[in-house]
Amino acid sequence: MSDRPPTPSPVREAEKAESDGENSTVTDRAYKNPAEGQRTIREEYLYWTGTLTRRSFELSVALLGANWAIFGTVDRVLSNPWSKASILLVGVNLGLNLVVALAMSEMHYHRWEEAEQEPEKWRRAWQEAAHTKSRWPFTKSIECLGRMLSWCKAVLPIASFASFLVGVLRP
Numbered sequence: 001m002s003d004r005p006p007t008p009s010p011v012r013e014a015e016k017a018e019s020d021g022e023n024s025t026v027t028d029r030a031y032k033n034p035a036e037g038q039r040t041i042r043e044e045y046l047y048w049t050g051t052l053t054r055r056s057f058e059l060s061v062a063l064l065g066a067n068w069a070i071f072g073t074v075d076r077v078l079s080n081p082w083s084k085a086s087i088l089l090v091g092v093n094l095g096l097n098l099v100v101a102l103a104m105s106e107m108h109y110h111r112w113e114e115a116e117q118e119p120e121k122w123r124r125a126w127q128e129a130a131h132t133k134s135r136w137p138f139t140k141s142i143e144c145l146g147r148m149l150s151w152c153k154a155v156l157p158i159a160s161f162a163s164f165l166v167g168v169l170r171p
Contacts, residue, residue, distance in 0.1 A: 056153035060090045082167025089160035100149045
């Protein structure tokens with residue numbers, strides 16, 4: 001189930017417009033220009049990374065609850081190495097999310113501070129970025145840390161779920 005309304009497809013919109021008689025020709029291009037395509041990619045990226053964050057947290061909380069519901073007591077959880085692994089992986093995921101969020105907030109703050117304190121340098125960097133493949137306004141550290149966290153948000157809950165299942169299915 002989607003958390004948002006469906007994004008209208010430019011192709012379907014063009015086809016609809018033609019069938020409604022609004023256009024005499026239909027363009028074979030989904031987007032009017034590269035900037036429109038880039039904006040769409042950015043919007044989708046933000047949607048999917050936000051979805052990954054929510055689903056990772058939801059699965060982590062569900063796994064904590066499932067471990068307690070199935071194993072019942074602290075002694076039973078601690079006596080099952082797979083349950084302990086599942087809970088440990090959830091803890092690592094949640095803790096890592098907080099630590100990286102703090103680091104990212106600090107790195108973004110420093111970039112904002114740099115833009116405020118050195119507007120001419122910031123403007124020059126913007127102009128240079130227009131002509132090359134650039135991370136601007138981000139840094140290599142921000143991009144790498146963000147990508148690493150995205151992978152952790154997916155892999156750690158999945159590994160926790162696998163550990164939980166093994167703990168439940170093994171006698």
